[in-house]
Amino acid sequence: MSDAQSLPGPLAGLRILELADETGQFCGKLLGDLGADVVKIEPPGGEACRRVGPFLDDVPHPERSLSFWYYNTSKRGITLNLHTTDGRQLFGRLVAASDVILETFRPGFLASLDLDYQSLRKQNSGLIMCALTPFGQTGPWRDYLSSDLLHMAAGGEMASSGYDEADVPNAPPTAPGGGNAWHTGCHFAYLAIMGALVYRTVSGRGQYIDASIHEACALTTEAAIANYVYRGEVLRRQTGRHHAANPTPRTQFRAKDGTYVCALVAGRLNPKYIGELADLLDTNRMAGDLRDPKYQDPAVIAANTSHIIDDLVANFIASLPAEEVYHAAQERGFTWGAVRAPEELLNDPHLHDRGFWKEVEHPELGRSFVYPGEAAIYNGSPWRISRRGPLIGEHNTEIFCDELGLSRSELSVLAESRVI
Amino acid sequence: MPESDVMSRPRALENVRVVDFSWVRAGPWATRWLGVLGAEIIKIEWPENERGRLPSTTTPQHLEVNLNTSGNFNDTNVNKKSLSLNVRSAKGLEIVKRLIAISDIVIENFSSRVLQNWGLGYQEQCKIKPDIVYVSMSGYGHTGRYHHYTTFGPVAQAVSGLTYISGLPDKPPAGWGWSYMDDTGGIYGAMCALTGLYHRNMTGQGQHIDLSQMVSSVPLNGPALLDFTVNGRGSRRPGYPPGNRAHWPGTPLINNYRGPTVAPHNAYRTDPGGYNDWCVIVCHSDEEWQRLVQVMGAPSWAALPKFATVAGRLEHQQELDDKIEAWSMTVGKYKLTERCQAAGVRAIPIQSAEDRVEHDPQLRHREMYLEMEHPALGRHKVQNAPFKLSETSAENRLPSPLIGQHTREIVEGLLGYSHEELRAGFADGTFWPTRRALFPYMAEMLE
Numbered sequence: 040m041s042d043a044q045s046l047p048g049p050l051a052g053l054r055i056l057e058l059a060d061e062t063g064q065f066c067g068k069l070l071g072d073l074g075a076d077v078v079k080i081e082p083p084g085g086e087a088c089r090r091v092g093p094f095l096d097d098v099p100h101p102e103r104s105l106s107f108w109y110y111n112t113s114k115r116g117i118t119l120n121l122h123t124t125d126g127r128q129l130f131g132r133l134v135a136a137s138d139v140i141l142e143t144f145r146p147g148f149l150a151s152l153d154l155d156y157q158s159l160r161k162q163n164s165g166l167i168m169c170a171l172t173p174f175g176q177t178g179p180w181r182d183y184l185s186s187d188l189l190h191m192a193a194g195g196e197m198a199s200s201g202y203d204e205a206d207v208p209n210a211p212p213t214a215p216g217g218g219n220a221w222h223t224g225c226h227f228a229y230l231a232i233m234g235a236l237v238y239r240t241v242s243g244r245g246q247y248i249d250a251s252i253h254e255a256c257a258l259t260t261e262a263a264i265a266n267y268v269y270r271g272e273v274l275r276r277q278t279g280r281h282h283a284a285n286p287t288p289r290t291q292f293r294a295k296d297g298t299y300v301c302a303l304v305a306g307r308l309n310p311k312y313i314g315e316l317a318d319l320l321d322t323n324r325m326a327g328d329l330r331d332p333k334y335q336d337p338a339v340i341a342a343n344t345s346h347i348i349d350d351l352v353a354n355f356i357a358s359l360p361a362e363e364v365y366h367a368a369q370e371r372g373f374t375w376g377a378v379r380a381p382e383e384l385l386n387d388p389h390l391h392d393r394g395f396w397k398e399v400e401h402p403e404l405g406r407s408f409v410y411p412g413e414a415a416i417y418n419g420s421p422w423r424i425s426r427r428g429p430l431i432g433e434h435n436t437e438i439f440c441d442e443l444g445l446s447r448s449e450l451s452v453l454a455e456s457r458v459i
Numbered sequence: 460m461p462e463s464d465v466m467s468r469p470r471a472l473e474n475v476r477v478v479d480f481s482w483v484r485a486g487p488w489a490t491r492w493l494g495v496l497g498a499e500i501i502k503i504e505w506p507e508n509e510r511g512r513l514p515s516t517t518t519p520q521h522l523e524v525n526l527n528t529s530g531n532f533n534d535t536n537v538n539k540k541s542l543s544l545n546v547r548s549a550k551g552l553e554i555v556k557r558l559i560a561i562s563d564i565v566i567e568n569f570s571s572r573v574l575q576n577w578g579l580g581y582q583e584q585c586k587i588k589p590d591i592v593y594v595s596m597s598g599y600g601h602t603g604r605y606h607h608y609t610t611f612g613p614v615a616q617a618v619s620g621l622t623y624i625s626g627l628p629d630k631p632p633a634g635w636g637w638s639y640m641d642d643t644g645g646i647y648g649a650m651c652a653l654t655g656l657y658h659r660n661m662t663g664q665g666q667h668i669d670l671s672q673m674v675s676s677v678p679l680n681g682p683a684l685l686d687f688t689v690n691g692r693g694s695r696r697p698g699y700p701p702g703n704r705a706h707w708p709g710t711p712l713i714n715n716y717r718g719p720t721v722a723p724h725n726a727y728r729t730d731p732g733g734y735n736d737w738c739v740i741v742c743h744s745d746e747e748w749q750r751l752v753q754v755m756g757a758p759s760w761a762a763l764p765k766f767a768t769v770a771g772r773l774e775h776q777q778e779l780d781d782k783i784e785a786w787s788m789t790v791g792k793y794k795l796t797e798r799c800q801a802a803g804v805r806a807i808p809i810q811s812a813e814d815r816v817e818h819d820p821q822l823r824h825r826e827m828y829l830e831m832e833h834p835a836l837g838r839h840k841v842q843n844a845p846f847k848l849s850e851t852s853a854e855n856r857l858p859s860p861l862i863g864q865h866t867r868e869i870v871e872g873l874l875g876y877s878h879e880e881l882r883a884g885f886a887d888g889t890f891w892p893t894r895r896a897l898f899p900y901m902a903e904m905l906e
Contacts, residue, residue, distance in 0.1 A: 092714030199636030254845030269530030414675030419666025
């Protein structure tokens with residue numbers, strides 16, 4: 040372990056108050072894993088996303104949700120009932136000593152408790168407050184209900200993803216899985232918060248951020264908007280590859296082991312590439328007629344695109360396991376990849392070289408588990424998972440007593456009246 | 460907001476300067492967001508190996524395809540300045556070093572050893588500007604045995620597991636119909652740059668941040684990965700991925716990493732049955748289901764006991780979906796959305812790009828797409844930030860630059876070279892290939 044590993048993270052010293060459900064908890068993780076002290080404030084009994092599976096050993100329990108575990112690393116956890124006057128007073132004291140509030144309540148909820156930004160900043164002019172909501176604080180859809188699937192629909196992700204008619208007739212637009220509407224909203228919220236934090240380092244002033252998951256998703260379909268705005272085109276869905284105004288050659292091929300390879304070939308075909316492709320295919324003696332001098336003529340290449348891709352490349356890939364194709368191709372400079380299931384990444388030596396997988400201790404279970412690590416290596420201020428996700432109210436004593444100065448007996452009274 | 464008000468508001472990244480070597484999508488998408496927050500983005504370009512401007516599939520039909528007429532380039536590069544410069548020449552390298560000396564951030568998305576081979580690795584940058592924040596955005600990162608492998612979005616998505624999780628069970632992966640990881644990898648580039656900048660402002664220390672497009676995709680599968688590392692459950696299993704459903708009928712009941720396991724949870728055709736005439740409907744509870752039943756007009760089938768519970772609806776999901784679709788096909792997708800949402804039912808239209816730009820009342824209200832004038836493309840809608848900041852402006856101010864448009868401004872105005880030196884640099888191939896015709900605005904800047 041190098042010296043850099045012992046340095047604080049880039050956001051060390053920041054205090055974040057997170058009042059977030061499934062839509063915003065990932066943003067708190069992004070901040071916490073980079074060193075901020077993220078205090079997750081849950082309602083007494085715990086946040087509803089603790090009920091989302093899968094669960095440890097498939098035993099449903101609010102402390103065993105793997106989804107909750109993943110999205111709440113590096114946070115401390117307290118419980119607080121904002122519907123009570125005592126709860127709001129304690130919240131106010133926390134706000135006075137915090138830098139950022141991240142909240143995902145429905146628009147108007149905090150204002151109805153007199154906890155809107157204008158009220159809260161009176162005691163803390165540097166306060167940054169980010170409201171991350173499905174549709175933003177204003178507009179005709181402001182109060183609409185949503186879900187990950189709904190955002191993938193409205194944002195355009197589904198209109199771009201699906202199947203060729205030949206592969207799956209009458210296929211529906213298909214939403215990629217994994218909760219990526221929430222990820223996308225959280226990435227942009229993180230960006231806005233960091234912009235406001237940088238501004239505060241210069242100006243000393245905080246500000247309010249109105250962030251919309253719908254807008255974040257609507258921005259995240261690459262050139263689809265430009266294709267429409269500049270050319271009036273509405274794109275068609277294709278199996279395993281880019282949406283397009285007109286059909287494009289396939290890029291996904293079945294390998295010998297039944298899994299798939301993503302091989303980007305079309306659009307790159309020229310005489311030099313044909314030579315390199317012949318070398319690659321010849322590693323398994325499958326170059327076919329690619330060494331024929333006729334392929335020095337770009338017109339001949341263009342006329343044989345389907346033969347090259349659908350016969351030669353497809354047959355080559357079908358003759359080998361996907362991982363072998365992937366490495367053979369990449370070592371020769373081809374931008375190809377194996378289509379892997381997520382868990383197959385556990386064996387990836389490149390990720391091991393980068394120290395990507397992290398052992399995270401769960402002391403209450405006497406066990407530790409492997410978690411995914413960092414998107415980027417911060418060489419001067421490392422990313423780290425400082426602790427597993429908090430148990431319900433795990434840090435109530437630490438924060439309410441040790442930091443805010445309440446006595447143990449006061450805390451007991453607050454617990455009795457369901458303030459915490 | 461009136462334009463004058465926008466222009467007078469402070470910007471979060473006022474006085475932050477970014478040297479931007481980025482080319483294909485992910486890099487320019489990163490610096491776009493630093494630009495919208497007010498940083499001065501100096502995009503270093505060379506027409507011989509430009510890959511963001513050409514080939515262009517988004518040039519309006521009535522215009523010639525050239526370096527300045529890509530619509531997608533325009534949308535991806537608003538709020539930037541362009542310096543055309545041959546960095547692979549000694550003179551060009553010297554100019555870049557003078558620029559880095561007065562900048563805060565260097566960002567690039569070349570293959571892993573390119574900048575080092577130019578003599579511009581992090582150690583060299585530090586000699587020029589000790590507290591520089593350097594963000595490298597390569598396919599596999601600068602560390603690790605496959606650092607020399609390359610990616611485009613679809614390959615990063617494939618290798619990281621993101622492609623696999625999208626599709627119907629027992630079919631090939633549907634994947635993502637675009638380079639999600641160029642978009643999201645780009646956002647990570649901006650996130651890294653701002654995080655490094657904040658850290659520098661607080662500590663005085665710069666650093667090299669080694670971002671990898673492939674690696675940054677992996678944490679987006681967190682719950683699926685924990686299901687494997689904790690429970691030993693892999694995702695190559697019957698019923699996964701479950702299409703648009705939370706669970707595929709006839710397969711073991713299990714959470715599939717997209718929220719609660721419920722039905723209905725699907726896409727349904729709507730009237731008039733065109734290519735994008737679909738909506739999605741999700742009911743998270745029995746209460747929400749009963750509200751949907753009312754919206755559908757309380758048909759007799761919906762009162763059957765088998766549909767009364769989550770377990771029953773999951774068990775009879777195919778029949779449930781068929782019945783719902785028989786109803787949804789009689790209603791337009793926006794009308795259906797209004798009726799459902801008014802009753803407290805989660806429903807929304809599937810929206811194409813045209814739908815978002817022309818028909819989405821929320822995006823219109825939020826001014827998501829506002830027109831900007833571009834000297835070669837004319838007046839077109841450009842995408843705006845998905846957040847509004849109360850103090851600082853996040854509105855677009857500049858259209859994308861023509862290639863080399865700001866070369867004189869930067870070389871003479873910012874770096875203090877003389878006009879004669881600028882002319883000499885154009886003559887010797889430092890600022891533009893000698894055998895390539897100048898655009899008229901370049902000829903003008905040499906007068």
